[in-house]
Amino acid sequence: MRGPDSPGWLLVALCAATGAYCLLRMRSTVEEQRRAAGGEALMGFGMAAMAVPAAAFSPPPWAWPAYAGVFTVAALRALWAARTGPHHLHHLLGTSAMVYMAVVMTLSPGPHHHGHGGSGVPPVTGTLLLYFAGYVLLCGARLVPVAGVTAGTAGSRAVGWGDRPELARACRLSMAIAMVAMLLTL
Template sequence: MHGPASSGWLLVALCAVTGVYCLLRMRSGAEEQRSAAGGEALMGFGMASMAVPAAVFTPPSWAWAAYAAVFGAAAVHALWAARSGAHHLHHLVGAGAMVYMSVAMAGASSKPHGQGGSEVPLLTGALLLYFAGYVLLTGVRLVPVAAVAGGGAGGAGTAGWGDRPELARACRLSMGISMLVMLLTM
Protein backbone atom coordinates (compact mmCIF):
# COMPACT_ATOMS: atom_id res chain seq x y z
CA MET A 1 0.00 0.00 0.00
CA HIS A 2 1.11 3.53 -0.65
CA GLY A 3 1.28 6.09 2.12
CA PRO A 4 3.41 7.14 5.09
CA ALA A 5 5.32 4.37 6.87
CA SER A 6 4.12 5.33 10.37
CA SER A 7 0.44 5.00 9.46
CA GLY A 8 1.26 1.80 7.58
CA TRP A 9 2.77 0.25 10.70
CA LEU A 10 -0.23 1.34 12.80
CA LEU A 11 -2.49 -0.32 10.25
CA VAL A 12 -0.37 -3.49 10.35
CA ALA A 13 -0.56 -3.59 14.15
CA LEU A 14 -4.32 -2.96 14.26
CA CYS A 15 -5.07 -5.64 11.67
CA ALA A 16 -2.71 -8.19 13.25
CA VAL A 17 -4.17 -7.70 16.74
CA THR A 18 -7.66 -8.00 15.28
CA GLY A 19 -6.63 -11.20 13.49
CA VAL A 20 -5.26 -12.67 16.72
CA TYR A 21 -8.46 -11.86 18.61
CA CYS A 22 -10.53 -13.44 15.84
CA LEU A 23 -8.40 -16.59 16.09
CA LEU A 24 -9.14 -16.67 19.81
CA ARG A 25 -12.86 -16.24 19.06
CA MET A 26 -12.68 -19.47 17.05
CA ARG A 27 -12.42 -21.29 20.40
CA SER A 28 -15.75 -19.82 21.50
CA GLY A 29 -18.56 -21.97 22.77
CA ALA A 30 -21.06 -20.06 20.63
CA GLU A 31 -21.45 -21.45 17.12
CA GLU A 32 -22.23 -18.03 15.62
CA GLN A 33 -18.94 -16.66 16.96
CA ARG A 34 -16.90 -19.56 15.58
CA SER A 35 -18.51 -19.47 12.15
CA ALA A 36 -17.53 -15.87 11.45
CA ALA A 37 -14.25 -15.71 13.35
CA GLY A 38 -12.15 -17.74 10.90
CA GLY A 39 -12.96 -15.52 7.94
CA GLU A 40 -12.39 -12.42 10.02
CA ALA A 41 -9.00 -13.72 11.21
CA LEU A 42 -8.00 -14.37 7.59
CA MET A 43 -9.05 -10.83 6.67
CA GLY A 44 -7.15 -9.34 9.61
CA PHE A 45 -3.90 -11.14 8.83
CA GLY A 46 -4.26 -10.57 5.09
CA MET A 47 -4.85 -6.87 5.59
CA ALA A 48 -1.88 -6.70 7.99
CA SER A 49 0.44 -8.30 5.46
CA MET A 50 -0.79 -6.08 2.62
CA ALA A 51 -0.38 -2.94 4.73
CA VAL A 52 3.34 -3.41 5.40
CA PRO A 53 4.92 -0.20 4.06
CA ALA A 54 6.46 -0.66 0.61
CA ALA A 55 9.60 1.15 1.77
CA VAL A 56 10.24 -1.71 4.21
CA PHE A 57 9.22 -4.70 2.14
CA THR A 58 8.18 -4.91 -1.47
CA PRO A 59 6.48 -8.25 -2.11
CA PRO A 60 7.56 -10.25 -5.15
CA SER A 61 5.31 -9.99 -8.17
CA TRP A 62 3.82 -13.46 -7.61
CA ALA A 63 2.62 -12.49 -4.09
CA TRP A 64 -0.25 -10.42 -5.49
CA ALA A 65 -1.53 -13.44 -7.43
CA ALA A 66 -1.28 -15.51 -4.24
CA TYR A 67 -3.29 -12.89 -2.33
CA ALA A 68 -5.91 -12.89 -5.10
CA ALA A 69 -6.13 -16.70 -5.03
CA VAL A 70 -6.45 -16.92 -1.24
CA PHE A 71 -9.08 -14.21 -1.02
CA GLY A 72 -10.86 -15.54 -4.10
CA ALA A 73 -11.21 -18.86 -2.26
CA ALA A 74 -12.41 -16.96 0.82
CA ALA A 75 -15.00 -15.17 -1.35
CA VAL A 76 -16.29 -18.50 -2.68
CA HIS A 77 -16.50 -19.83 0.89
CA ALA A 78 -18.34 -16.69 2.01
CA LEU A 79 -20.76 -17.02 -0.91
CA TRP A 80 -21.45 -20.61 0.10
CA ALA A 81 -21.87 -19.64 3.77
CA ALA A 82 -24.17 -16.73 2.87
CA ARG A 83 -26.97 -19.25 2.47
CA SER A 84 -27.20 -19.39 6.27
CA GLY A 85 -26.63 -15.79 7.28
CA ALA A 86 -26.49 -12.25 5.96
CA HIS A 87 -23.22 -11.44 7.76
CA HIS A 88 -21.41 -13.72 5.35
CA LEU A 89 -22.40 -11.34 2.54
CA HIS A 90 -20.18 -8.77 4.25
CA HIS A 91 -17.36 -11.34 4.22
CA LEU A 92 -18.02 -11.83 0.51
CA VAL A 93 -17.68 -8.08 -0.13
CA GLY A 94 -14.54 -7.90 2.04
CA ALA A 95 -12.89 -10.85 0.31
CA GLY A 96 -13.85 -9.39 -3.06
CA ALA A 97 -12.30 -6.07 -2.04
CA MET A 98 -9.09 -7.87 -1.10
CA VAL A 99 -9.02 -9.62 -4.49
CA TYR A 100 -9.62 -6.26 -6.18
CA MET A 101 -6.80 -4.59 -4.23
CA SER A 102 -4.46 -7.50 -4.99
CA VAL A 103 -5.14 -7.22 -8.70
CA ALA A 104 -4.79 -3.43 -8.58
CA MET A 105 -1.49 -3.66 -6.70
CA ALA A 106 -0.19 -6.24 -9.17
CA GLY A 107 -1.03 -3.84 -11.99
CA ALA A 108 0.49 -0.89 -10.12
CA SER A 109 3.73 -2.75 -9.46
CA SER A 110 4.16 -3.43 -13.18
CA LYS A 111 3.88 0.28 -14.10
CA PRO A 112 6.73 2.74 -13.68
CA HIS A 113 6.19 5.44 -11.05
CA GLY A 114 4.37 8.51 -12.27
CA GLN A 115 2.15 6.72 -14.77
CA GLY A 116 -1.56 6.27 -14.34
CA GLY A 117 -4.41 8.65 -13.78
CA SER A 118 -5.53 10.37 -10.63
CA GLU A 119 -9.18 9.40 -11.08
CA VAL A 120 -10.86 7.01 -8.65
CA PRO A 121 -12.14 3.90 -10.43
CA LEU A 122 -15.85 3.21 -10.09
CA LEU A 123 -15.33 -0.04 -8.18
CA THR A 124 -13.00 1.66 -5.70
CA GLY A 125 -15.61 4.36 -5.13
CA ALA A 126 -18.36 1.79 -4.62
CA LEU A 127 -16.22 -0.13 -2.13
CA LEU A 128 -15.37 3.10 -0.30
CA LEU A 129 -19.08 3.91 0.01
CA TYR A 130 -19.90 0.39 1.19
CA PHE A 131 -17.20 0.31 3.85
CA ALA A 132 -17.96 3.87 5.00
CA GLY A 133 -21.58 2.84 5.49
CA TYR A 134 -20.50 -0.38 7.20
CA VAL A 135 -18.23 1.52 9.60
CA LEU A 136 -20.98 3.99 10.47
CA LEU A 137 -23.56 1.24 10.99
CA THR A 138 -21.19 -0.89 13.07
CA GLY A 139 -20.21 2.13 15.15
CA VAL A 140 -23.84 2.92 15.86
CA ARG A 141 -24.50 -0.69 16.84
CA LEU A 142 -21.51 -0.65 19.17
CA VAL A 143 -22.65 2.32 21.24
CA PRO A 144 -25.80 0.96 22.94
CA VAL A 145 -24.55 -2.56 23.76
CA ALA A 146 -26.37 -3.80 26.84
CA ALA A 147 -24.70 -5.69 29.67
CA VAL A 148 -24.67 -9.46 29.38
CA ALA A 149 -27.85 -10.86 30.87
CA GLY A 150 -27.72 -13.44 33.61
CA GLY A 151 -24.61 -12.14 35.32
CA GLY A 152 -25.69 -12.65 38.93
CA ALA A 153 -23.51 -12.62 42.03
CA GLY A 154 -21.82 -15.89 41.14
CA GLY A 155 -21.30 -14.90 37.53
CA ALA A 156 -23.09 -18.02 36.31
CA GLY A 157 -24.36 -17.71 32.79
CA THR A 158 -22.05 -14.91 31.74
CA ALA A 159 -20.33 -15.06 28.41
CA GLY A 160 -16.58 -15.54 28.19
CA TRP A 161 -14.47 -12.67 26.93
CA GLY A 162 -14.32 -14.34 23.50
CA ASP A 163 -18.12 -14.48 23.30
CA ARG A 164 -18.78 -10.82 24.04
CA PRO A 165 -20.63 -9.29 21.10
CA GLU A 166 -19.26 -5.79 21.71
CA LEU A 167 -15.67 -7.04 21.31
CA ALA A 168 -16.56 -8.77 18.05
CA ARG A 169 -18.25 -5.58 16.83
CA ALA A 170 -15.23 -3.51 17.83
CA CYS A 171 -13.00 -5.84 15.81
CA ARG A 172 -15.33 -5.60 12.82
CA LEU A 173 -15.32 -1.82 13.18
CA SER A 174 -11.52 -1.69 13.24
CA MET A 175 -11.28 -3.95 10.18
CA GLY A 176 -13.85 -1.80 8.36
CA ILE A 177 -11.86 1.33 9.14
CA SER A 178 -8.68 -0.44 8.04
CA MET A 179 -10.31 -1.45 4.76
CA LEU A 180 -11.32 2.18 4.18
CA VAL A 181 -7.73 3.31 4.77
CA MET A 182 -6.34 0.66 2.46
CA LEU A 183 -8.79 1.59 -0.30
CA LEU A 184 -7.96 5.29 0.13
CA THR A 185 -4.23 4.68 -0.13
CA MET A 186 -4.38 2.54 -3.27
Protein backbone atom coordinates in the same frame (compact mmCIF):
# COMPACT_ATOMS: atom_id res chain seq x y z
CA MET B 1 0.51 -0.71 0.48
CA ARG B 2 1.70 2.68 -0.63
CA GLY B 3 1.80 5.74 1.53
CA PRO B 4 3.67 7.10 4.55
CA ASP B 5 5.45 4.59 6.77
CA SER B 6 4.08 5.53 10.22
CA PRO B 7 0.36 5.20 9.35
CA GLY B 8 1.22 2.05 7.43
CA TRP B 9 2.80 0.45 10.48
CA LEU B 10 -0.15 1.51 12.64
CA LEU B 11 -2.46 -0.15 10.12
CA VAL B 12 -0.31 -3.30 10.23
CA ALA B 13 -0.51 -3.32 14.05
CA LEU B 14 -4.29 -2.77 14.06
CA CYS B 15 -4.93 -5.54 11.53
CA ALA B 16 -2.55 -8.00 13.20
CA ALA B 17 -4.08 -7.34 16.64
CA THR B 18 -7.55 -7.81 15.18
CA GLY B 19 -6.48 -11.06 13.51
CA ALA B 20 -4.99 -12.28 16.79
CA TYR B 21 -8.18 -11.48 18.69
CA CYS B 22 -10.19 -13.30 16.03
CA LEU B 23 -8.01 -16.36 16.64
CA LEU B 24 -9.03 -16.15 20.31
CA ARG B 25 -12.67 -15.91 19.23
CA MET B 26 -12.26 -19.23 17.45
CA ARG B 27 -12.36 -20.87 20.89
CA SER B 28 -16.08 -20.08 21.16
CA THR B 29 -18.48 -22.89 21.94
CA VAL B 30 -20.81 -21.70 19.15
CA GLU B 31 -19.85 -23.17 15.77
CA GLU B 32 -21.13 -20.21 13.70
CA GLN B 33 -19.05 -17.79 15.79
CA ARG B 34 -15.95 -19.96 15.38
CA ARG B 35 -16.44 -20.09 11.61
CA ALA B 36 -16.93 -16.32 11.34
CA ALA B 37 -13.92 -15.68 13.58
CA GLY B 38 -11.75 -17.86 11.35
CA GLY B 39 -12.67 -15.86 8.27
CA GLU B 40 -12.12 -12.62 10.12
CA ALA B 41 -8.71 -13.80 11.37
CA LEU B 42 -7.71 -14.52 7.76
CA MET B 43 -8.88 -11.03 6.79
CA GLY B 44 -7.01 -9.39 9.67
CA PHE B 45 -3.71 -11.12 8.99
CA GLY B 46 -4.10 -10.71 5.22
CA MET B 47 -4.77 -7.00 5.63
CA ALA B 48 -1.77 -6.70 7.96
CA ALA B 49 0.46 -8.34 5.35
CA MET B 50 -0.88 -6.13 2.56
CA ALA B 51 -0.47 -2.97 4.65
CA VAL B 52 3.27 -3.36 5.26
CA PRO B 53 4.81 -0.15 3.86
CA ALA B 54 6.49 -0.66 0.49
CA ALA B 55 9.60 1.15 1.75
CA ALA B 56 10.09 -1.55 4.39
CA PHE B 57 9.35 -4.59 2.27
CA SER B 58 8.64 -5.04 -1.41
CA PRO B 59 6.89 -8.36 -1.90
CA PRO B 60 8.11 -10.67 -4.66
CA PRO B 61 6.16 -10.59 -7.93
CA TRP B 62 4.26 -13.78 -7.08
CA ALA B 63 2.90 -12.44 -3.76
CA TRP B 64 0.02 -10.33 -5.12
CA PRO B 65 -1.37 -13.12 -7.32
CA ALA B 66 -1.04 -15.45 -4.31
CA TYR B 67 -3.06 -13.00 -2.17
CA ALA B 68 -5.65 -12.82 -4.94
CA GLY B 69 -5.86 -16.63 -5.04
CA VAL B 70 -6.21 -17.03 -1.27
CA PHE B 71 -8.91 -14.39 -1.03
CA THR B 72 -10.73 -15.71 -4.10
CA VAL B 73 -11.07 -19.02 -2.27
CA ALA B 74 -12.25 -17.12 0.85
CA ALA B 75 -14.74 -15.16 -1.28
CA LEU B 76 -16.13 -18.37 -2.77
CA ARG B 77 -16.50 -19.79 0.74
CA ALA B 78 -18.31 -16.61 1.84
CA LEU B 79 -20.55 -16.82 -1.24
CA TRP B 80 -21.44 -20.40 -0.33
CA ALA B 81 -22.17 -19.39 3.27
CA ALA B 82 -24.29 -16.42 2.11
CA ARG B 83 -27.05 -18.80 1.09
CA THR B 84 -27.73 -19.42 4.82
CA GLY B 85 -28.16 -15.76 5.71
CA PRO B 86 -27.44 -12.20 4.59
CA HIS B 87 -24.92 -11.59 7.39
CA HIS B 88 -22.34 -13.47 5.29
CA LEU B 89 -22.57 -10.87 2.53
CA HIS B 90 -20.24 -8.55 4.45
CA HIS B 91 -17.59 -11.28 4.49
CA LEU B 92 -18.14 -11.73 0.75
CA LEU B 93 -17.63 -8.01 0.13
CA GLY B 94 -14.55 -7.93 2.37
CA THR B 95 -12.86 -10.85 0.68
CA SER B 96 -13.82 -9.51 -2.74
CA ALA B 97 -12.25 -6.16 -1.82
CA MET B 98 -9.07 -8.00 -0.87
CA VAL B 99 -9.06 -9.78 -4.25
CA TYR B 100 -9.61 -6.43 -5.99
CA MET B 101 -6.74 -4.76 -4.12
CA ALA B 102 -4.40 -7.68 -4.83
CA VAL B 103 -5.27 -7.58 -8.55
CA VAL B 104 -4.69 -3.82 -8.67
CA MET B 105 -1.33 -4.27 -6.96
CA THR B 106 -0.45 -7.07 -9.40
CA LEU B 107 -1.19 -4.83 -12.38
CA SER B 108 0.48 -1.76 -10.85
CA PRO B 109 3.94 -1.33 -12.41
CA GLY B 110 5.50 1.21 -10.07
CA PRO B 111 5.29 2.83 -6.66
CA HIS B 112 3.59 5.98 -7.97
CA HIS B 113 1.02 4.32 -10.22
CA HIS B 114 -2.43 4.20 -8.64
CA GLY B 115 -3.93 1.40 -10.71
CA HIS B 116 -6.05 3.62 -12.96
CA GLY B 117 -5.48 6.07 -15.74
CA GLY B 118 -6.63 9.65 -15.53
CA SER B 119 -7.89 11.44 -12.49
CA GLY B 120 -10.59 10.48 -10.06
CA VAL B 121 -11.46 7.34 -8.22
CA PRO B 122 -12.13 4.14 -10.19
CA PRO B 123 -15.78 3.04 -9.89
CA VAL B 124 -14.99 -0.23 -8.08
CA THR B 125 -12.78 1.55 -5.56
CA GLY B 126 -15.43 4.24 -5.04
CA THR B 127 -18.18 1.68 -4.52
CA LEU B 128 -16.09 -0.27 -2.02
CA LEU B 129 -15.17 2.96 -0.20
CA LEU B 130 -18.85 3.92 0.08
CA TYR B 131 -19.82 0.49 1.37
CA PHE B 132 -17.06 0.26 3.99
CA ALA B 133 -17.49 3.88 5.12
CA GLY B 134 -21.21 3.19 5.59
CA TYR B 135 -20.41 -0.03 7.41
CA VAL B 136 -18.04 1.85 9.74
CA LEU B 137 -20.80 4.33 10.60
CA LEU B 138 -23.41 1.62 11.12
CA CYS B 139 -21.11 -0.63 13.14
CA GLY B 140 -19.88 2.30 15.22
CA ALA B 141 -23.46 3.30 16.02
CA ARG B 142 -24.20 -0.25 17.15
CA LEU B 143 -21.32 -0.08 19.63
CA VAL B 144 -22.77 2.95 21.40
CA PRO B 145 -24.21 1.71 24.70
CA VAL B 146 -27.97 1.98 25.17
CA ALA B 147 -29.03 4.00 28.23
CA GLY B 148 -30.72 1.94 30.90
CA VAL B 149 -29.12 -1.38 29.96
CA THR B 150 -27.02 -2.81 32.75
CA ALA B 151 -24.37 -5.43 32.36
CA GLY B 152 -24.25 -8.33 34.76
CA THR B 153 -27.91 -8.73 35.66
CA ALA B 154 -28.90 -11.56 37.97
CA GLY B 155 -29.90 -13.90 35.12
CA SER B 156 -26.82 -13.41 32.98
CA ARG B 157 -24.00 -15.89 32.80
CA ALA B 158 -20.33 -15.17 32.34
CA VAL B 159 -19.33 -15.31 28.69
CA GLY B 160 -15.93 -16.13 27.31
CA TRP B 161 -13.82 -14.05 24.95
CA GLY B 162 -15.19 -15.79 21.91
CA ASP B 163 -18.81 -15.15 22.81
CA ARG B 164 -18.77 -11.39 23.44
CA PRO B 165 -20.82 -9.76 20.65
CA GLU B 166 -19.57 -6.25 21.41
CA LEU B 167 -15.96 -7.38 20.96
CA ALA B 168 -16.83 -9.13 17.71
CA ARG B 169 -18.46 -5.88 16.49
CA ALA B 170 -15.39 -3.89 17.55
CA CYS B 171 -13.25 -6.37 15.61
CA ARG B 172 -15.37 -5.91 12.47
CA LEU B 173 -15.34 -2.14 12.95
CA SER B 174 -11.54 -1.99 13.15
CA MET B 175 -11.20 -4.11 10.02
CA ALA B 176 -13.70 -1.92 8.14
CA ILE B 177 -11.75 1.19 9.17
CA ALA B 178 -8.55 -0.48 7.97
CA MET B 179 -10.24 -1.41 4.70
CA VAL B 180 -11.23 2.23 4.12
CA ALA B 181 -7.63 3.30 4.81
CA MET B 182 -6.25 0.68 2.44
CA LEU B 183 -8.71 1.57 -0.33
CA LEU B 184 -7.79 5.24 0.02
CA THR B 185 -4.12 4.42 -0.66
CA LEU B 186 -4.95 2.32 -3.71
